[in-house]
Amino acid sequence: MLGFTPSFTALVAAAAFVRYASGATAPTTADYLIVGGGTAGLVLANRLSEDKGVSVLVLEGGGDGLGNVNISDFRLVGAAWGTDIDWQFPTQPLAYANNRTLTPGPRGKVLGGSSAINGDVFDRGDSREYDEWEALGNTGWNFKSIFPAGLKSEKFYPPAPSDNIQYVLSHHGTTGNVATSYSRPSPPIHDVIMSSVVNAGGFKSPDLEGGNATGIAHVTNARLPSNDTRSTSATAYYFPYSYRPNFKVILHATATRILWRSTAQGNAVASGVEYVDQSGVTRSANAKTVILSAGTWGSPPILERSGVGNAKFLASLGIKSVVDLPGVGENLSEQTLVPLQWQLNSSLPLTDVTPFLLNVESIQTVVGSNNITTVKSLLNAKPPGLSDALYNAHKRLFNDKATWVEDYIAVSTPAEGPSVLVMYPVNLHPLSRGSVHIVSTNGTQYPKIQYNFFQNPFDLYLMAAGAQRAQKIVSTPPLSDWIAGPIAPAAGVTSIEALKDYIRANVGYTNHIIGTALMAPRKDGGVVDPNLKVYGTKNVYVVDASVIPIEPAAHLQGTVYAFAERAAELFKR
Template structure:
C-alpha cells in the first residue's frame, strides 16, 4: 500500500501548472468536512450571524472566526455549489457551461425601463456559496485613488472621518486580499500584459492571475487603443486606473481554476469549531428588541429553506452582519421593518425604523457592444471552441477568459471642447434631474445631489474613466463593448410583500438622464473607431451589429436603448452616506437606528467606480472585519489602516501581501505542493 501511495504522491508533485488535480481533492472535501453544517447541528446562539455567504460574507466569516473565542454563523440562501464544481471552477465555463439561469442564480429581472423603451432586463446574481464571485466573469480591476478618496469624503460626517475608506487604507486592504501570479513571459509578450508587482499582494487568499493561453488579437489591443489616442497603462492597480491594459483575473494559476471567496477564504481553513456555514437557509427576518425605539437591538435571525417551511431562529449575541449584496441586504432590512415608511406600509410590513434611504440610490454599469464577424484567418476562443478537438477541453484552453480593458475619461472620449460641453450640460440639469428620482424624501434627494456633484466635479473633470471598453472573443463573433461608469441616472429596490421568497422590484432607472445617453453613445462610437484602427482591424470581419445603418446620433440613441443591459455591477442600495442625505450606514457600516446591525457588501458604495466590483468588495469586507474586530478589542478606527496589513492569507500566518522577497516560481511551487499534499491525504482517507 505505502509504495503505491508514495508513487501517487511523487506523480502528483510533478503536475505542471496546466494540469488539473481531481476536484474531489481540491474543492469538495475541504468545506464539507470542516465548516459546512446541517440545520439540526447549529448552535442556539452565535456572536455574529452573517446574512449571505457570498463574496463579502465568506470574507467576514473567515476573518472573524480567526478569533477562536468568537462564534460565527453564515446563513446562505443558495446551495453549497459542490454539485456544480466543474462549472464554477473552470474559468471558461463562465461562457460555455455557466450556472447562470439555473438554481444557482437568483435570476432577477428589472422592472420595465422607460429609458430602454419599456424593456425589462435580466440581473443574474450568484445564489451559491461564494455568491456572484462564483459565477462572474472574473475580472480583477481596481478603482482609482480619486474615486476612493471621494468615497471617504462623501461618507464622512462630522467627527466620523471614514478613515478605513481613504486611499492609503483601502489600497493596503486590496493588496492584503490577493496573491499576484505573474503571467509567463510568453503569455505576457503575446497578450501585451504589463504590470507593477509593487502594486500587488503576494500572500492573500484571492489569486490575481492571467490565463495560461491567449490569442494574437489580444496583443493588438493596447497598440490599437494608442492609435486612437488612448494611452497604455503599465500599472492600472496602483491608483491611476485609466488607459488601456490587459486586466488581471481571479485565476489560481497553480491549477487554472477560479479563485473566489469560497476557494480563497473558506476551503483552505483548518477545522474551526467556532464557524458554521449553513446553505439553503434564506433569512426571512431580523427580530429586534424595540424597548429603545431610537436604537433597536437585533436579538435573533429567522430563516427557512423555502416559503412552505416554518421559519427557525438563531439568537444573536453581538451583531447581525448583512452581506446579501445590493439586492438582498436592502430586501432583508425592509422585510424586517427598516426602510422607507411608505414602501413598508404598502407591503404590509410593520415599520420599526423609518429609514428612507434603504433601497434608494441604486446605480449600475450599463453595457452593450459592436459585433464583428470572425474571419477564418483570426483565431479566437469562440472559433476554436466551435471547431472542437481535444485542446478545447484542456485546462490551458479553459483558463482563457476575456480581459482586454480600457477606461477612457471624458476628454479622451469627446475631446476638450466636447467634454466641457457635457460637463456644463450635466451641471445645468442637476436640479431638474431630481424629478427622475423615485423617492421624493428630502434627505434622499440631498444625497442624490451630493453624489451628482461628486460625479460632475471630481469624476467628469478628471482623468477618471467614464467609459470602459472591453474585447470579447469567446462567442460566435468578436465584440468590442462599451460600458458607462458613472451614471447620473438612479433607481431603487423595493418590496411588495412581507416575504423574502417574493422577489423585490428592481428599478435601476437606466438612461433616465440625457447625459448618460450621450456618454453611452459616444462610447459606442469610440468602440467603432477602435475596430477600424490598426492593428486590431486586421483581425475583424464585417461589423454585423449595429452595422452600417447606424451612424447619426439619433440612430445610435435608438439602437443603444434597445441593446444595452447590465454589466452586473449594481450598487448604492444601502449607501454609506450621512443619514441626512438618505444614507443607510455610517462609515463604520452600522445601520442608522440599529444598535448591532451592519451592512458589508457592494450595496454600501455611494456611487459607481470605474472598475469591476470584485476586487474592491474583497477589500471592503477585509476592512469591515478589521473594524468589527477592532471595536470588540477596544481599538480605535484610526489604528485600522496601520494594522490592516498585519494579517495575511486566511487560515495561515502569512503577511499582508507586501513581502516581495518570494519569486513567482517559488509561490507557484508552494501552491502546487500544497495541492499535492491535499491529494495525498485524500488518498489516505479513501483507503
C-alpha cells in the same frame, strides 16, 4: 493556513472538515450572525473567526456548490446563470430603453455568492473614486485604506515572460487568499488593438491595478492558473478554514427579517434573525451582532421587512416602523454596456481567444474637445433620485478627468465562420438611479427591482459617445487592417442619434450593482455610517456592495473583497 488557495479536487477531499448545520440541529446562538455567505460575507466571517474567543454563524440561502463544474471550471463562465445556484432575480421593464425586460442578472445562490458565478474578472478602481467615498462623509474610507486591504485579499500568480503580458508586481498582493492570474498568453491581435488605441489618442497602461485605472491593459481573473480553477470566497475564505469550531454555516437558510430585543427609536437592538430552512420551516438564530451581507438586492428587503426603511412605504404594507430610513432600497446604481461587433478577416491565424483587454478613458478623451460643451450641459442638469452629495461627487470626478468609460474587448472564433471582435462600451459612473423594494411581507417573495437605465439623458449620450469612440479605435490602423466590416450595429450607424437608438434596443447590464444601503451621512440618504452600522440601530450592520457609494472603474469583485477586508479591520479594532 492563511493564504492557502487549494485546488478544487483538494477541496472535495477536504469536505470532511466542513461544518454545516440545518434543521433542528442548527446552532441558535452566536456572537456574530452574518446573513449571506457570499463574496463579502465569507471574508468577514473568516477574519472574525480568527479570534477563537468569538463565535461566527453564517446563514447561506444556497448550497455549498461542491462538485459543480459550472463553478469550479473557469472556462465555463456563464454556464451557471439561470440555474439553481442563481437567485434569478426578475427586474422591471426599462422605461427609458424601449420598455425592454432584461433576463435576470446572475446573483449567486450558493456558498461564495456571486464570486462563484460571475464573469470572474478581478481588478480594482481608480484612487480618485475611492477617495470620493471619504469626501462624501465616510471617514477612513479612501484609497489609502482600501488599496492595502485589496492586496491582503489577493494571491497573484505572475504570467510567464513568454505570455507577452505587462504587469507591475507591487500593484498585486502575493500572500492573500484569492488566487488571481492572467487567463492566457496574449494573442497577436492584442498588440494590434493596443496600438490602435494609442494611435486614436489613448495610451497603454502597464497595469490598471495600482490606483490609476486609465489606459488599456490586460486584466486578471480570480483563477488558479495551474488547472483553470475559479477562486471564490468559499474556496479562499471558507473551505480551508472550515475546521474552526467557531466558524459555522447553515446552508439553504433564507433570512426573512431581523428580530428585535428593543425598538426604542434611535437605538433599536437586534436579538437575532428569522429564516426559513430547506424544509420550509421558520427558525431563528440569536446573536449579539447582526451583519447583513445578502447583497445589493438582498440586504434592503431584509431591512424593510424588519421595519427599517421609509416609514410611509412600510405602513402601506402593514409593517410597523422601527427606524424611519428613507434611503433603504434607493440609489441603485448599475454600469450599463452595449455590444458592438466586427467581422475579422477570415485569413487571420486566430484560435479561440479567451483573454480580453480593458481600455478605460475619461469623458474628455471619449467625446473630444468639440463635444465637451454638450457633455457639460447634460451634466449640469441634476438627475432625479441622486442626492446633492453624490451629484457633486460625480461632477468632481468629471472635472478631475477621472476614468468614466470602459471598453471591454474580446475576440472569439466560432466553430464555423470568421472570427469576431466584440467591444462593450461601459458607462462606469451612471447618474441614473434605480431602486429595490419589497412587495409584501412574504420573506421569500422576490423584491421589485427597477434599474431606470437612461433616466438621465447624460447616461445615454455618453454611451453613444463611447460607441463612437470604439468605432474610431476599430477604424484606426493597424486594427483597421484586420477588420472585414461591421456586424452590429450595421454600417452607417455612426451618429449619436442613430447609436442612441441602437443602444436603447441592445443595452445590457454588467452585474456591478451597488448603493441600495448607501454608506453616507443620514441627511444625504445614507443607510449606514462609516462603521457600517445601520442608522438608528445599536448592533445591526451591512457589509456588502449595497453600501458602496461610488462605482469603481472596474469590475466589482476586487473592490468587494477589499471592502470586506477593510470592514473586518473595523470590527476587530
